[in-house]
Each structure stands twice: as structure tokens, then as C-alpha cells.
Amino acid sequence: MAVRNIRQMGDGILNKKCREIKAVTPRIQELIDDMLETMYEANGVGLAAPQVGVLKRVVVVDIGDGPIVLINPRLMESSGEQTGEEACLSVPGKYGIVTRPMHVKIEAWDEDMQRMELEGDELLARAFCHEIEHLDGHMYVEKVEDGLHEAVYEEEDE
Ligand code: ZN
Numbered sequence: 131m132a133v134r135n136i137r138q139m140g141d142g143i144l145n146k147k148c149r150e151i152k153a154v155t156p157r158i159q160e161l162i163d164d165m166l167e168t169m170y171e172a173n174g175v176g177l178a179a180p181q182v183g184v185l186k187r188v189v190v191v192d193i194g195d196g197p198i199v200l201i202n203p204r205l206m207e208s209s210g211e212q213t214g215e216e217a218c219l220s221v222p223g224k225y226g227i228v229t230r231p232m233h234v235k236i237e238a239w240d241e242d243m244q245r246m247e248l249e250g251d252e253l254l255a256r257a258f259c260h261e262i263e264h265l266d267g268h269m270y271v272e273k274v275e276d277g278l279h280e281a282v283y284e285e286e287d288e
Contacts, residue, residue: 131166132164133164133171134164134165134182136172137183137220138222139221139269139271141220143185144180144220144267144269145267145269146180146267147185147265148186148265149185149187150187150202151187151188151201151202153243154241154242154243158188159241161188164182165177165179165188166190166192166197169192170192175193176190176191176192176260176261177189177219178261178264178265180264181220181264187203188200189238191261193254193257199240199241200238200248200261201241203236203238203265204236204237205235205236205262206235206237207234208235208255208259209232209234210233211229211230211231213227213228213275214230214256215227215228216230216260216270217270217281218260218269221269223280223281224278224280224281225278226270226271226273226277226278226279227275227276228256228270229273229275230255230256230260231259232251232252233249233250234249234250234255234258234259235249236249
């Protein structure tokens with residue numbers, strides 16, 4: 131496994147549409163393993179393949195409940211609404227306010243190419259939407275409600 135270089139906003143590869151995966155070849159398995167390592171190294175909750183320069187429909191997500199690998203993911207249903215902060219490993223040091231569904235249902239394929247349906251609420255719903263959009267060349271910055279803000283970390287009082 132290896133940590134891969136995360137592409138930054140402005141890199142044209144982030145605006146391209148990704149291709150479907152037909153089979154999990156050793157090369158795709160290596161991509162998945164590397165994406166997980168890269169996401170954890172960067173303290174992210176999700177990463178999509180184009181963010182490491184690969185135009186394939188693969189996403190990894192971990193909101194703290196363990197890794198989820200999504201191959202060819204697609205949004206099936208969404209309901210409700212949440213408005214909150216969102217950030218992206220390809221836009222370091224920034225965040226923005228984005229409205230997303232509160233609940234989503236998605237379909238995807240796992241590493242054995244078994245179809246699955248997953249549901250997510252709150253942060254997980256947000257992560258699914260954010261990462262799936264990367265596969266079609268879209269970034270959350272297109273949806274921010276009042277621009278991008280600098281992520282400032284409060285210093286602890288002595
Ligand atoms: Zn992102």
C-alpha cells in the first residue's frame with residue numbers, strides 16, 4: 131500500500147467524468163487499498179478516485195465507523211435536508227456551508243462485485259453525496275452558500 135498524491139482544486143482531472151468498473155482487478159484492489167491509506171493519512175472522511183488522479187468510479191468513506199468501499203455508487207433516494215459545514219481533501223484549509231439531503235439510499239458494488247444497498251443519515255449522507263459527485267467531475271465548492279471560509283483551529287486556553 132502507498133499514500134498517493136491528492137490532486138488539488140484547479141487540476142482538470144477533478145472536473146472529468148469517471149468510468150465504471152467492470153471487475154476488481156489486482157490494479158483496482160491496489161487503488162482501493164491506496165485510497166484508504168491516503169484518506170486516513172490525510173484525516174479525511176472520504177476520498178474519490180479522481181482525487182488521486184484515477185478516472186474510475188471508486189469511493190472510500192469512513193466517518194469513524196470503519197471503512198466503506200463503494201464501486202460504481204449511485205444515489206437511489208434522498209429525503210430531508212441538512213445545512214452544514216463541508217470540506218474536501220482537494221481544497222485544503224477551507225470549508226463551506228452546503229445543504230444536502232438528511233437521508234440517502236445508495237446502491238454500489240463491493241470489492242467482490244456484489245451489489246449492495248446502503249442508507250446513510252447526517253454526516254454519512256453528506257459524505258456519500260459529496261464523494262459520488264466527484265465521480266461526475268463535481269466539487270462541493272459549486273454548492274457553497276456564502277463562499278469558502280478559512281478553516282481556523284481555535285487554540286486551547288492555557
Ligand atoms: Zn471532496
